[in-house]
Amino acid sequence: MNKWLWWSALMILVIAAGAYAGGAQFLGTMPCTEKIPPVTKGERIFKLCDGETKVLIRVAGAVPGERMPRQQAQQVASLLWEQYQTMKEIKTNQEPGSNLYAHGGTPHTKREMMIWEKELKRNIDEGHKVFHDPNLGTNGVSCDMCHPDAANTHPETYPKFQVQLKKVALLRDMVNWCIENPLEGKKLAEDDPRMRAMEAYILFNRKNKPVEPGKH
Numbered sequence: 502m503n504k505w506l507w508w509s510a511l512m513i514l515v516i517a518a519g520a521y522a523g524g525a526q527f528l529g530t531m532p533c534t535e536k537i538p539p540v541t542k543g544e545r546i547f548k549l550c551d552g553e554t555k556v557l558i559r560v561a562g563a564v565p566g567e568r569m570p571r572q573q574a575q576q577v578a579s580l581l582w583e584q585y586q587t588m589k590e591i592k593t594n595q596e597p598g599s600n601l602y603a604h605g606g607t608p609h610t611k612r613e614m615m616i617w618e619k620e621l622k623r624n625i626d627e628g629h630k631v632f633h634d635p636n637l638g639t640n641g642v643s644c645d646m647c648h649p650d651a652a653n654t655h656p657e658t659y660p661k662f663q664v665q666l667k668k669v670a671l672l673r674d675m676v677n678w679c680i681e682n683p684l685e686g687k688k689l690a691e692d693d694p695r696m697r698a699m700e701a702y703i704l705f706n707r708k709n710k711p712v713e714p715g716k717h
């Protein structure tokens with residue numbers, strides 16, 4: 502075999518190995534507070550979603566700042582998820598009983614649960630206030646006058662097509678429709694704290710209703 506052929510065979514091997522190594526590889530973890538070691542070419546550092554731990558994943562050929570192809574991104578996501586599960590297990594073992602308060606798969610402490618419940622209650626209470634506020638609109642009418650205890654608000658049916666709006670509406674769109682119409686007020690921005698509080702209040706008043714988006 503001549504020299505040229507040998508070279509092409511070698512090149513093909515190198516390319517194939519490169520493609521094989523193009524996958525994501527788990528390198529290890531470190532606390533978020535620690536400095537990330539210098540990134541070498543073809544290495545990307547991902548931060549695990551718990552905000553405490555950085556996960557080092559090497560992705561061959563990945564250029565920082567550039568979007569990865571779907572297959573590579575899926576590999577990275579799977580490695581992160583695996584790591585997340587491992588850390589969850591460690592945490593649960595360190596704090597036996599904490600999984601009694603697990604929700605969304607993450608163990609919570611009693612203290613955390615107390616703080617969160619208080620915060621949530623504050624939000625709902627604020628919503629109750631806004632829902633009963635004669636100054637939300639301009640004519641003294643308030644939401645509770647037609648929807649006592651959030652009756653007939655049906656948040657569990659959203660999103661759905663609403664004839665008044667001639668489009669698929671979210672709960673907040675109907676809240677605004679009622680502010681503009683029966684209350685003759687100015688509609689709220691989607692991220693207005695009053696809108697967020699009212700959504701919380703309405704949803705909590707319809708607790709345990711089966712979610713039926715699109716239902717009329």
Ligand code: HEC
Pocket residue numbers: 632637642643644645646647648653654655656658672675676679680683684699
């Ligand atoms: C004068 C009575 C009246 C007042 C006051 C009123 N609404 Fe309504 N509300 C209605 C009517 C009528 C509808 C339309 C029902 C429909 O389309 O089936 C409605 C619909 C809704 C819906 C959608 C219900 C569904 O079945 O999909 C929500 C949510 C809602 N209102 C929230 C509010 C909020 C929040 C306020 C206060 C800002 C308010 N409403 C004030 C009469 C009122």
